[in-house]
Amino acid sequence: MAKERGGDHFAGIVPFVRVAEARSFTGAAKRLGLTPSAVSKAIAKLEGDLGVALLHRTSRSVTLTPEGAAFYERCRQIVSDIEEARESVSTAQAEPRGHLRVSLPLAFGRLEVMPLMPGFLEQNPELTVDANLTDRAVDLAEEGYDVAVRIGRRSEARLVARRIRRTRMVTAASPAYLRERGVPERPEALRGHNCVGFLLPSTGALLDWVFEHDGRPQSIAVRGNLTVNTVEAQVEAAVSGGGVIQTLDFIARRAIEDGTLVPLLEDYLTLGPSIFALYPENRRLSAKIGVFIDFLTRTLGEV
Structure with missing residues (x-):
């Protein structure tokens, strides 16, 4: 019977699998609750026990060697099965x-x-x-x-x-703004109002406003003298009388509840993301x- 090499080399397999998944010693270390140095040492010992390099390491990236990729595919399911078995026992017995x-x-x-x-x-x-x-x-x-x-x-x-x-989309404005400019009764009326636009941070695109009535969706390209890139700024601008806004329900909820914003066009509400x-x-x-x-x-x- 062949003698086992490095009796505790299994200890390095979980850190290796986590690094292979994260492509990062830091990400794997955070998940394992270890330091990056400890993870690196565990994998180095595993490589020494196996006699092969499992990872290519550079200052910017970590990639698998061909031997590492093959080893990962064998180990990934093993580690997953062990974790599932451990979870099934621990979750049944402990909080x-x-x-x-x-x-x-x-x-x-x-x-x-x-x-x-x-x-x-x-x-x-x-x-x-x-x-x-x-x-x-x-x-x-x-x-x-x-x-x-x-x-x-x-x-x-x-x-x-x-x-x-x-979520639902909510359209609203301050009482002071509505006293001065009037209450829009239909989405098309917003073209005659000052609307505070929202720039999507990920793309910089100005979002159209969306409505729905009798099952028919409607999109309105609004205009105004102010655009912002955070929803908090959009609400603050509206509360201060800067114009009409459309945002997600939970963002405007408190301002609507305390009366600093008035919901509009409630017959045209539509679902949000x-x-x-x-x-x-x-x-x-x-x-x-x-x-x-x-x-x-x-x-x-x-x-």
Whole structure:
């Protein structure tokens, strides 16, 4: 019977698989809760035990060697099966625990999720959460995130998407503006109003406004003397009397509730983009990811 080489070389397989997935020592280290140096040393020892180089390392990238690619394909499913077995045992016996890294859209995170976090953490005392608020589409694997919340579903390979809630588009203006300029009764009337436009940060495109009546969608190209690239600035401009806005319901909700904005054209409301939680398909729905997504779905609900 052949003697095993390097009795503890299995310890390097999980770090190797994580680096292969993230193409980054830093991303793998964040996911594993280790330092990049520790991950690098584990893989170097694994390569020494195997007698082959598994990775090409440069200052800017990490890629698999041909031997590394073949080894990864064999190890990937093994690691996934072990994690699934571990999860099936731990989730049946223990509450969610550990560290959860979450990416949230700026406005949605600040307005909707952050007020809920103390309650979530009180219900899950064995969890800690690192919440990063950004409108950038983070790379979950490379940057070490467990879950990302996105407005609008983007097709991304190797990610599972679960819808948290729907949104609606809301058109509104301040009472002072409406006293001066009048209340538009139909979407076409907006062409005679000063509309605060929104520039999509990812493309710089000025968004048309959308409406629906009797099942028929309608798009209006509005004009005004101000455009902005954040939804918070758009709401502030409208509250200050700067014009009419169209935005997502949750962004304008507080201003409408306190009377600083008045909803308009409510017979022409249309659905906005849905909000999704995404997690890597190879992570399976772990206890900590599952409890977070379930909490958001339960507390924020469907519109």
